[in-house]
Amino acid sequence: MGIMKDFKSFAMRGNVVDLAVAVVIGGAFGKIIASFVNDVLMPPIGLLLGGADFSNLKVVLKTGSEAILNGDAVVTPAVAEVAIKYGSFVNTVVDFTIVAFAIFMVIKAIEKTKKKEAAKPAAPPAPSKEEVLLSEIRDILKEKK
Numbered sequence: 792m793g794i795m796k797d798f799k800s801f802a803m804r805g806n807v808v809d810l811a812v813a814v815v816i817g818g819a820f821g822k823i824i825a826s827f828v829n830d831v832l833m834p835p836i837g838l839l840l841g842g843a844d845f846s847n848l849k850v851v852l853k854t855g856s857e858a859i860l861n862g863d864a865v866v867t868p869a870v871a872e873v874a875i876k877y878g879s880f881v882n883t884v885v886d887f888t889i890v891a892f893a894i895f896m897v898i899k900a901i902e903k904t905k906k907k908e909a910a911k912p913a914a915p916p917a918p919s920k921e922e923v924l925l926s927e928i929r930d931i932l933k934e935k936k
Contacts, residue, residue: 821890828885848878 801807833845855872858865918926 820893821886824889824893825882825886828882828889832885833882845878845881848881849874849876 837845851872851874853873856870858869859867
């Protein structure tokens with residue numbers, strides 16, 4: 792039972808739960824950004840650059856071929872195309888740049904609110920009972936003069 796109790800206390804700490812929430816939200820945010828880049832941002836950019844579809848841009852190193860059949864027998868097996876798909880890489884770089892910028896803006900906003908909180912001066916501590924009593928005695932002595 793000791794291990795289960797330790798695991799439960801570990802898993803329920805604030806940092807672990809916050810991290811789990813951040814991973815889930817980050818995954819969903821990544822999918823939204825990927826869709827934005829692939830479906831909204833890159834088609835107009837590709838159109839401006841001569842109608843290129845970035846997701847299909849590649850440099851073919853070796854062309855592929857389909858299998859040649861003679862009835863049911865395979866005469867020549869299929870050969871897969873070997874290509875460097877730099878269009879997908881460009882999409883991924885744009886995805887990363889947008890996500891990094893969004894995270895940068897969130898962190899900047901958090902830092903700004905922390906600076907505002909730190910800038911507020913702390914209220915002076917309330918005087919102790921002894922100080923209050925001594926102040927009253929001082930004031931009474933001043934009145935008698």
